[in-house]
Amino acid sequence: xxxxIDLIAQYGYILLFLYSLGGGFVALVGASVLSYAGKMxxxxxxxxxxxxNFLGDIALFYLARYQKQSIMPxxxxxxRKLALVHLLxxxxxxxxxxxxxxxxGLKTLVPLGVALxxxxxxxxxxxxxxxxIIWSVSIGVCGYFLGEILIKTFDTLSNxxxxxxxxxxxxxxxxxxxxxxxxxxxxxx
Numbered sequence: 001x002x003x004x005i006d007l008i009a010q011y012g013y014i015l016l017f018l019y020s021l022g023g024g025f026v027a028l029v030g031a032s033v034l035s036y037a038g039k040m041x042x043x044x045x046x047x048x049x050x051x052x053n054f055l056g057d058i059a060l061f062y063l064a065r066y067q068k069q070s071i072m073p074x075x076x077x078x079x080r081k082l083a084l085v086h087l088l089x090x091x092x093x094x095x096x097x098x099x100x101x102x103x104x105g106l107k108t109l110v111p112l113g114v115a116l117x118x119x120x121x122x123x124x125x126x127x128x129x130x131x132x133i134i135w136s137v138s139i140g141v142c143g144y145f146l147g148e149i150l151i152k153t154f155d156t157l158s159n160x161x162x163x164x165x166x167x168x169x170x171x172x173x174x175x176x177x178x179x180x181x182x183x184x185x186x187x188x189x
Contacts, residue, residue, distance in 0.1 A: 023104070085112075
């Protein structure tokens with residue numbers, strides 16, 4: 001186990017950068033926990049995750065705005081979700097560029113949907129930078145301060161492997177119930 005942790009710590013910044021170009025949530029939490037354990041540096045972790053997240057969204061925006069004809073065939077099956085992005089932009093304005101960092105499924109679609117409109121690139125860069133900074137600092141610092149709890153939980157699950165499936169079932173079951181409740185509530189609005 002220690003070899004795996006050392007390997008992740010050795011290549012952790014590269015993995016964090018690559019993973020944070022997309023969503024990056026799990027990698028950022030993992031790197032923050034490793035920072036708590038003294039295997040990585042928290043400040044560097046936050047900077048790398050924030051920059052990679054920023055660049056990933058800029059790349060998506062660029063592709064959708066300036067390579068529209070090349071990627072239009074891929075948009076066909078996501079028309080409804082892109083329409084949702086436009087509705088969210090009308091409802092929340094530029095704040096959706098910050099909020100979407102925390103909502104799974106919107107992280108990729110919002111830059112694409114926004115790029116298909118006449119939204120100014122400079123304004124997108126500004127709000128994307130703010131969102132990336134807030135996202136990396138909030139998730140990274142929470143992961144760091146929850147590091148002890150997460151490490152103890154992992155150790156307990158390692159010592160009692162028969163508890164792991166039960167833990168996973170309870171975790172995903174609780175998440176499913178919560179998402180069901182939230183989506184029903186959102187559907188009524």
